[in-house]
Amino acid sequence: xxxxxxxxxxxxxxxxxxxxxxxxxxxxxxxxxxxxxxxxxxxxxxxxxxxxxxxxxxxxxxxxxxxxxxxxxxxxxxxxxxxxxxxxxxxxxxxxxxxxxxxxxxxxxxxxxxxxxxxxxxxxxxxxxxxxxxxxxxxxxxxxxxxxxxxxxxxxxxxxxxxxxxxxxxxxxxxxxxxxxxxxxxxxxxxxxxxxxxxxxxxxxxxxxxxxxxxxxxxxxxxxxxxxxxxxxxxxxxxxxxxxxxxxxxxxxxxxxxxxxxxxxxxxxxxxxxxxxxxxxxxxxxxxxxxxxxxxxxxxxxxxxxxxxxxxxxxxxxxxxxxxxxxxxxxxxxxxxxxxxxxxxxxxxxxxxxxxxxxxxxxxxxxxxxxxxxxxxxxxxxxxxxxxxxxxxxxxxxxxxxxxxxxxxxxxxx
Ligand SMILES: Nc1nc2c(c(=O)[nH]1)N[C@H]1C(S)=C(S)[C@@H](COP(=O)(O)O)O[C@H]1N2
Ligand SMILES: [Mo]
Numbered sequence: 001x002x003x004x005x006x007x008x009x010x011x012x013x014x015x016x017x018x019x020x021x022x023x024x025x026x027x028x029x030x031x032x033x034x035x036x037x038x039x040x041x042x043x044x045x046x047x048x049x050x051x052x053x054x055x056x057x058x059x060x061x062x063x064x065x066x067x068x069x070x071x072x073x074x075x076x077x078x079x080x081x082x083x084x085x086x087x088x089x090x091x092x093x094x095x096x097x098x099x100x101x102x103x104x105x106x107x108x109x110x111x112x113x114x115x116x117x118x119x120x121x122x123x124x125x126x127x128x129x130x131x132x133x134x135x136x137x138x139x140x141x142x143x144x145x146x147x148x149x150x151x152x153x154x155x156x157x158x159x160x161x162x163x164x165x166x167x168x169x170x171x172x173x174x175x176x177x178x179x180x181x182x183x184x185x186x187x188x189x190x191x192x193x194x195x196x197x198x199x200x201x202x203x204x205x206x207x208x209x210x211x212x213x214x215x216x217x218x219x220x221x222x223x224x225x226x227x228x229x230x231x232x233x234x235x236x237x238x239x240x241x242x243x244x245x246x247x248x249x250x251x252x253x254x255x256x257x258x259x260x261x262x263x264x265x266x267x268x269x270x271x272x273x274x275x276x277x278x279x280x281x282x283x284x285x286x287x288x289x290x291x292x293x294x295x296x297x298x299x300x301x302x303x304x305x306x307x308x309x310x311x312x313x314x315x316x317x318x319x320x321x322x323x324x325x326x327x328x329x330x331x332x333x334x335x336x337x338x339x340x341x342x343x344x345x346x347x348x349x350x351x352x353x354x355x356x357x358x359x360x361x362x363x364x365x366x367x368x369x370x371x372x373x374x375x376x377x378x379x380x381x382x383x384x385x386x387x388x389x390x391x392x393x394x395x396x397x398x399x400x401x402x403x404x405x406x407x408x409x410x411x412x413x414x
Contacts, residue, residue, distance in 0.1 A: 040064070041160045044148040059232055061088040066157050069199075070094035071234065074162035080308045080326055083356060083363045084137070085165035087227050092234045093142050093163060093248070095206045095269075100195040102254050104230075104238045109222070113191070115260030117182030124238050127224055131172030134221055138244035138359035139166045139328045140251055143274055143298045146394070146403035154400025161306055166328070166361040169242045171223035175216045178260070186262040188289045190215035192241055195254035208250050209265040210243060211287045219244050219359075222255060244359040245300050245331030246285075247401075249274045264289045273399070274298050280395055281402055282388055285330070300330030303390055304404040305337060305364075305382040314412045321368040323350075325407060326361040327382035333358040335385045339366040343377035344392060344406070350380070358385075371413045380407040 040052060054062040055073070063073035073092040079085060104124040112119035141164035148158035157163075178190065191209040198205060214220060223242040224231065231237040236253030243250040249269075264270070275295040276283075285299040309324035327334045333355070338347040353363030368376075383389045394405040 041149060043151075044160060045153060045158055057092060057234055059088070060090075060092065060234060061086070063089065063091065064160070064162065066159065069097040071097075071099075072157050072159075074159055075165060077161055077306070077308060078311060079162065079165075080306055080361070081324075083166060083326065083353065083361050084227060085167055087167070087229060087232050087235065090140075090165040090167065090226075090232070090235055091142070091163050093157075094196060096196045096203060097199045098197045099234075100197075100254060101233065102195050102238055107238050107256075109239065109255050110257045111177060111181045111260075112257070113259030113261055115184045115187035115262050117184055118180070120180060122177065124224070127172055127222065127239060131176050133170055134173055134218075135168060135170040135225075136219065136244065136359060137166060137168045137356045138242060139164060139301065139361055140242075140248045141165075141301050141304075141328075143247040143249050143401045144399065147400035149403055149405075150394065150396065150400035152396065154398065156399060164248075166326075167226045168228065169221065169223040169244075170225035170228075171221035171239070171242060173218055174220045174222055174241070174258075175218060177222060177258070178215065181260060183260055184262070187212055187260045188263065189261045189265055191257075191259040191261055191265050192250075192252035192255060193257040193259075194236075194240075194252045195256050204268040206252075206269055207265065207267055208252055208269055209261065209290075210246075210250055211289060214243060214246065214285075214287075247274075247298050247301055249298065270297065274401075275399075276397055276401055280397055284386070298401055301328065302402045302404040303327070303329040303334070303382050303384045303388045305380045305390060305407045307378065307380055307407045307409045309365075310409075310411075313410060314414055317373045317413045318370060320370055321413070322365050323368065323378055323380070323409070324363070324365040325380055326363055327380075328361045329382070329384040329388070331359050332385040332388070334362040334364075335383055337362075337364040337366075337380060337382045340379040340381070341368070341376050344379045344381075347381070373413050376411040376413065378409040378411055 053065050055065040056062045066072040075091045079089045109122045145163035189209040193207045221242050224239045239255050240253045283299050287297040290297045305327040307325040327337050337350040339350050340347050350364040350366040381390050390406045394403045
């Protein structure tokens with residue numbers, strides 16, 4: 001299959017005039033970034049401000065470019081005013097720069113491995129017609145979302161708050177596909193490979209695995225639709241894994257091979273990356289065959305929230321002011337969002353929006369009436385159905401994963 005990178009000439013460049021405002025923008029330090037780039041959180045390292053640009057990949061809306069090869073583009077915060085993230089504004093993340101343009105007509109997904117008694121292949125129409133479709137809304141969030149805000153600094157793509165999106169996914173249950181492959185008794189993990197590959201052979205191919213229990217979860221699907229449309233190329237066309245509740249590292253795009261394994265997958269992406277120190281985070285879901293004494297694979301998304309309104313840090317006195325945002329977690333569901341106006345001393349419940357399912361963003365809002373002139377130190381804190389909440393400051397870890405500190409907005413009412 002011919003492999004094509006992204007054609008530079010296809011890229012549309014957007015000028016500074018299209019820059020959107022963001023919370024924090026007017027806060028200390030932001031001014032230096034505001035001149036000719038997209039809105040960035042002022043807590044991001046200095047270099048990000050001068051390099052990041054709003055730029056559109058083919059078929060996508062302008063997103064904040066963090067790197068071009070491989071493509072790493074995050075959604076501007078204004079995108080999250082909608083609870084469902086439009087396909088064109090959905091973030092893009094790749095580890096490898098050689099990204100195939102997959103032709104659906106010739107695409108094949110091979111199911112095999114030493115743990116499969118009856119290996120077979122699936123084509124695009126076969127996947128859509130011969131497996132019972134399931135549909136749900138789920139957050140796809142990069143493990144490293146907000147890494148750029150980590151303190152101390154963590155190496156890796158310096159994401160702001162937009163390495164995530166919430167979509168309605170439709171696909172075939174992985175467990176139905178695996179049933180046809182005749183899983184043997186000793187299967188421990190299911191591994192996934194995609195059509196993209198390394199440009200230089202020394203980079204290890206991106207292959208990931210899930211524990212058997214998560215692979216057999218009826219909500220783990222091979223998705224071929226996103227918000228009622230075929231997947232955009234950059235989000236995994238023609239089919240990707242959706243492992244709802246778990247961070248997006250497991251959501252393999254452009255799936256080409258699914259392998260039943262009786263031994264733990266031993267590669268850089270499992271043993272060297274996407275691991276968190278044991279007992280640091282209150283994760284409830286385990287990936288036992290990949291655990292080590294000091295660290296463990298990242299699993300479910302930690303409870304989190306984001307303020308999406310207002311997007312400026314200055315508002316006029318006399319106007320009614322409503323704080324709005326979203327909250328989400330690893331699939332237990334959001335039970336409450338509390339708002340503080342005094343930096344976290346006192347809290348009041350926000351009003352939750354419609355429930356789109358336990359894996360989805362949950363909208364919320366809080367009316368402040370007509371606040372008098374002065375400064376407000378707004379903090380939003382979400383709690384999930386099992387009582388987990390957000391820490392006031394992020395839990396530091398070497399790779400800067402699971403940044404889920406409370407959302408803050410320093411507002412001046414003038
Ligand atoms: N084939 C392939 N799938 C992949 C990756 C990749 O590099 N290649 N990256 C993973 C990671 S780390 C993330 S965060 C998500 C990003 O999904 P998106 O680009 O659709 O937003 O894809 C996952 N699936
Ligand atoms: Mo990721």
